[in-house]
Amino acid sequence: MKNRQNLMVIGILALIAIAFLLLECSSDQDGKSSNPKPAVQGEPVKKLPTLVDLGKGTCIPCKKMKPILEELKIEYQGKAMVEVIDLRYDRGAGLRYGIRLIPTQIFYDAEGNEVYRHEGFMDKQSIVKKFAEMGVD
Secondary structure, X not given: OHHHHHHHHHHHHHHHHHHHHHXXXXXXXXXXXXXXXXXXXXXXXXXXXXXXXXXXXXXXXXHHHHHHHHHHXXXXXXXXXXXXXXXXXXXXXXXXXXXXXXXXXXXXXXXXXXXXXXXXXXXXXXXXXXXXHOOOO
């Protein structure tokens, strides 16, 4: 009887540990960031189309997107804004933006209206295509 209770306790603890790991993976990104504060204030920039990427820096998709977003910030300078919000440092952003999973990319037009939302990894070609659809060269 005692062995059965011990096994049940171990099983419950294992399930809790797995649930915790799944939550961390679905809501984390890079883990090691040189910038301890959020990169942006989280509001689309008026007058320029804007891509806001929300993640945590420790999940694999977020890690893969980091260099893509850095390249796009440079390539679209003056034509569009690319902003990254790290939810580890701005926990309220998840609620403000209605984030269900990370990473999430939200595209805004020049007037600040949301025009497109994508959840999960988004490759550079798809982001460039979406900006082109929005009229950004």
